[in-house]
Amino acid sequence: MSEIKYYKTFFNYDEIDHYKIEIDDADDLYFDQNISSIDQLKYKVIYQNTPENIDDLDFLNFLNEIGYLKQKINSTDFNNIDNIFIEKPEEEMMTAGCIAIFRDILVFKKNNEVTGVAKICFSCHKYQIVGTETNTDNFGSNNDYSQLADILYNT
Template sequence: MNKYLFFPIILILLLQSCHTAPEEVRDKTASGKPFKEKYFLDYDAIDYYFNDVDERHVGSLINNRHSSPIAFLKYVVIVGNAPQNIQDVSFIDKLESIGYRKSIIDSVMFPSIDSIFRTKEKGTDSAAMACIYVYRDILVFKREDKIVGTAKICFHCMAHQIQGVYANGRGFGGFEDYLELETLLHK
């Protein structure tokens, strides 16, 4: 008898935990102050780099990463964690030498990009995937010709590495963010 009573109690507790907070609570931060959206970066130019690297070559990038400085650079940029901070931008000048093509994002696209790279009050559906990240798309944000941020994006795995973020980064990385950004960049 007890095991039949246990299941409905657990089910009720689970359903109650899914209850949505009232609107007045959701419109405030943890400190109780009204939530204000913030853009991740203050920029006036964006350089866009794209590398159509074949996923079948990722294994060789990993295996050959110590064979030469350029092989190591390819590895840390395409599948690794470069840059690790906003001061670590020396790799940007070498992106074209490792297969990336550079283009300039037209400023008319900035409002759309701002709407993606901003804090969001409501949490987004996280899109973490179990796959090897291949960062084919890199955005380099500049202000007065100085690099203020970078964003490496893997659309296939829905993963990102963002550096130079002014805001806390909360809210980026939902399915909609990746779909909107991919549509903008791959027109």
């Protein structure tokens, strides 16, 4: 196997907030059509593409109310994070056909301003990334998901 050549990192940041939520795969939100406005937002954040762009950040004000818990990522992990959220050449990747459940959200900030958001489904290996013009198509290759899970859950 040839050595992977890395290019540009996805985000410029000096702080990362990690939001996580405990939710079952068969949560009632997915099936209930008559839900409150906060549950509608919860559904959009967990199952859909909210935020759609870097200017669509109102949802951040409600993550605690939705049920996400916040923790700061230690700056000693930033170098490893950069090696995950970086443009890289195509490598063989697995894809899943399940519905993504975005239990993990990373919010990248520079001088207290949000520069990027990454929503991750570790079960399906699906992601949604906003706030970068870098090519994110090959995110998930080179064991990105397992490396990121190690950082988020084993430190």
